[in-house]
Amino acid sequence: MAHSANSKGRVIFHIDMNCFYASVEMAHNPELKGKPIAIAGNPEERKGIIVTSSYEARAKGVKTTMPVWQAKKLCPDLLLMRPNFDRYREASRAIFKMLSEITPLVQPVSIDEGYLDITDTKELGTPVEIADYLQQRILKELDIPCSLGIAPNKFLAKMASDMRKPLGITILRKRELASTLWPLQIEEMHGIGAKTAEKLKKVSIHTIGDLAAHDVYSLKQLLGVNGERLKNLANGIDYRPVDPEAVHDFKSIGSSQTLAHDSTDWDELHQLLEHLVENVAKRVKRKSAAGKSVQLMIRFHNHQTITRSKTLQKYIDEKKDILFVAKELLKKHWNEEPVRLLGVSLQNLEEKRQVGEQLDLFTYRDNVKKEKLYETMEELTDKYGKNVFLSLNSEKDKEQQPRTSFQKDFLDDYKKP
The missing domain is CATH 3.30.1490.100 (DNA polymerase, Y-family, little finger domain)
Structure with a gap:
């Protein structure tokens, strides 16, 4: 059963696989390691877009959703592969099974990321020790790198996991928001897309700190109820529980x-x-x-x-x-x-x-x-x-x-x- 939304002192993980599809392919065929590879919907046809790519490809400018022709132009030696969803699902299933051995409070949000509430698993070690154990086990058994964010709630854990990739473990505490979170550009905030960022910039909100300090009334006028929600998140306020049953919603x-x-x-x-x-x-x-x-x-x-x-x-x-x-x-x-x-x-x-x-x-x-x-x-x-x-x-x-x-x-x- 998920923790109460008002529970205090929670310890939440967000785990995110690094370049998941590409990592699974490299684990399946180690000869691909160190090479610029990309998974594309259909490499032979115009409709092909990049689904994900290795860090070697990203270093050449290859990005997710980029058309194949553009990616090849930026990286002529790019190795293109069709997606193998059965293979990715099997890897995902193995990963989440490992997570569920730590705690039953696991909430998958996509094939390669999810949340864990480890508040009641103190007997297994400190949060950093548990994170390190999971990271090393997934790497050793599946040869797939991942990053973990550790925080008192889901939003901060998600932001933390994005801060160090690949193979990062990042702790984000509320007392560190002013130095770690608030200086980030508004586009870097989880939950804010390009259109919302554009609206916020028109009222001089350029960083997450600007959003955290902005008047809630004007934010609600600009974005409706979502304005108040985003301001709360920017201030590190997020009471959402880690809900294993959310996948059924x-x-x-x-x-x-x-x-x-x-x-x-x-x-x-x-x-x-x-x-x-x-x-x-x-x-x-x-x-x-x-x-x-x-x-x-x-x-x-x-x-x-x-x-x-x-x-x-x-x-x-x-x-x-x-x-x-x-x-x-x-x-x-x-x-x-x-x-x-x-x-x-x-x-x-x-x-x-x-x-x-x-x-x-x-x-x-x-x-x-x-x-x-x-x-x-x-x-x-x-x-x-x-x-x-x-x-x-x-x-x-x-x-x-x-x-x-x-x-x-x-x-x-x-x-x-």
Whole structure:
């Protein structure tokens, strides 16, 4: 159970793998060590962008989200590799399993980073000793470097882990904010993107210290309730608990893909749409969830991006239902300009066990037909246990594993035997 939000004297870790995908590839093939390598979505096509790169590549100016052609121009000897998400997920699972041996209070936030609350693990050593143990164990057993931030709350721990890379361990105490945190440029603050930074600079907020000292009323006028939240964070105030169950608080599952070329071909767009919806439906079923909103994202040739959604009266999870709404949105909102990228997501998700069946005139007969099946399933479950049907889907589940790190619906896999 997570600590109370008001608990005092907490010791929170933020752990962040260094160049995770590239590090996993180098651990898999040691001959890559010391070379400029980058993981790219599709090295052969225009849509290829850099997902991550080694420090050797970064030293040449290669950055995440940079187009492949630009990265190659900066670093002609760059070694490009396609991502192997199965390999990365397996490494992630092993890492979080190690973390959970230290404390059950582990909250993954992505495939390569997470929080730990080690407040009640004093018998294992000092916070620095525990951090060093984790860092060395992950390096020794998996050959993957990581950095750790140690602080009294999640925000400061996250900021600390970014201060020394690779293989850094940084402690950030509240009494050190004036000398360590506040001089940093506002763009370096976790939770502030380019647009927010731009707004803040217009009112002469250039550093985190400026934000910490700024009048809360004017910040709320500028940014709404987020203004007060950011001011609190800048002052080291963050009561959020490390919540192992937060990984289940997913509200949408989506999939997107850039086309190999800008397209105005309806058949081509429809084919991609069907592929994206199939990905979404598989992952929704894997989480035993259903959603009430379908959102379509269209990025045009000039990079203009629009999102349009439709909220339904009932929950859906079937491919055909999601596709029907997605096609409807595309027909209604596509202006026939060349399309560069399409994305589909099912939103307002709930786990099926939380969703009451909403019968209507069109589905009620189908549900009546299924009643006998449900009764039989319940009888077998009572007799053999609640997991009697899971083995039937085990092979399918393997096929339905997520394909990118940006999907978070697999982050509790480390808990599975």
